[in-house]
Amino acid sequence: MDVLFQNVRELVERAEQEGKLISEIMIEQEIAITGRSREEIMKQMDRNLTVMEEAVERGLQGVQSVTGLTGGDAVLLQKYIASGKSLAGDLLLDAVSKAVATNEVNAAMGTICATPTAGSAGVVPGTLFAIQHKLNPTREQMINFLFTSGAFGFVVANNASISGAAGGCQAEVGSAAGMAAAAIVEMAGGTPQQCAEGFAITLKNMLGLVCDPVAGLVEVPCVKRNAMGASNAIVAADMALAGITSRIPCDEVIGAMYRIGESMNPDLKETARGGLAATPTGKALAAKIFGGAVVQGQ
């Protein structure tokens, strides 16, 4: 199989030596591995981008999950931004609200595009559709944003994990946030190495994050974790663009994430037995939702 990169170092080296964007290396690898045409591949990613746009749009109109645990927060944030009182800044909160919008639609069993998973599907589109207003990218550049995210996610998925059940939330929202940071850096004109720094800085700050969904539902705390993943990604991208580097190389951060996931107690890996799921309120919510049939192991 013609793999062009197995880790971030190889990805960055190839991009810098050939004077190409990371998104371009990802597209070339996809062509090499699948034998599909560039046009076909771009078209499929374009469709995925459209699904993401529609999910955000739907979320911003306000949705509620079946359980009522989540929904409506994206709308609250947009109203707050419109009030002009935002402390964090409009761009950051716009990203947060669009990340939340996507995950609220996901929790309501709506249609979304997993990036890299459904539980972490808000971060990448949330950041993309917020920085869009600042950087005014072409449609092709927006599609490339997803390929750059995909390139980093590809490395994480093959060298560590993108599954909360296997590696905790650091593997899901942590990976998604790193992917988004790298793609933001590229869209803002940063170098491939700066993309890697953005990824590393983000993931370092999400290491150890456990997966502890209340009642086993992808709602609490997943929706708000996407919010923080999006803000983490934008801040880390700005740090990388400012010239700040990660003392621990990107691939080693990914390796650390994998080992932390391996040593994480199974109660904290998507089993709904520990963390927030095991709090008195978490347990009460689970009992209420399942009509007394309490989730096991509490």
Add this chain to the structure above:
Amino acid sequence: MKFTSVFDIIGPVMIGPSSSHTAGAARIGRVARDLFGRQPKWAKIYLYGSFAETYRGHGTDVAIVGGLLDYDTYDERIKTAFEDAEKADLSFEFIPEEAHKEHPNTTRIVMGDDEGEMSVEGISIGGGKIEISEVNGFKLRLTGGMPAILVVHDDRAGCIANVANCLAMHNVNIGHMEVSRIERGLTALMVIEVDQNIEDRVLQQISYIPHITKVSRINN
């Protein structure tokens, strides 16, 4: 490498809420149906690890049943799969197990109808990606991402060559192949990943080869 395509990472397009517990589960159900060759009349669905703990919250149950009804990950009908199953004359039962499997998101689907039975074990490895780890007691590794044929046969010399010849005659290229057997001289299984979808007539011809007991396929 478990993940080969960028669309394993940016994708799939799916009905929420969980890529591993909803989309992956639907895919396992759908591949199981493909391997069985038709919609089963009944299914016993065993769940392990995180699947067993959180299947109701994640819609793992409706997703697997949806898969057995041939629904894809983005099919809105997943939400009504239970009602649809009743109309389609498919009865099902979920059995959460305490035993631990190698991977936390594992399910074993035992299904059948008046003509036969089959057991398929699948794991959801993250982001909607799956692997089939066991079929009728045979250990194997199948991603469902490529078209494949599974051939159950007597463990005799020449069987593998005959099947390979038949594929060559139809210009079907083999990408990856695995053979395994439960015990020497008894029943064996060939798992053959191929580059293109397999037509009915190829499947039929393979089934006519001596010592071949069963042939099934996964098309893409």
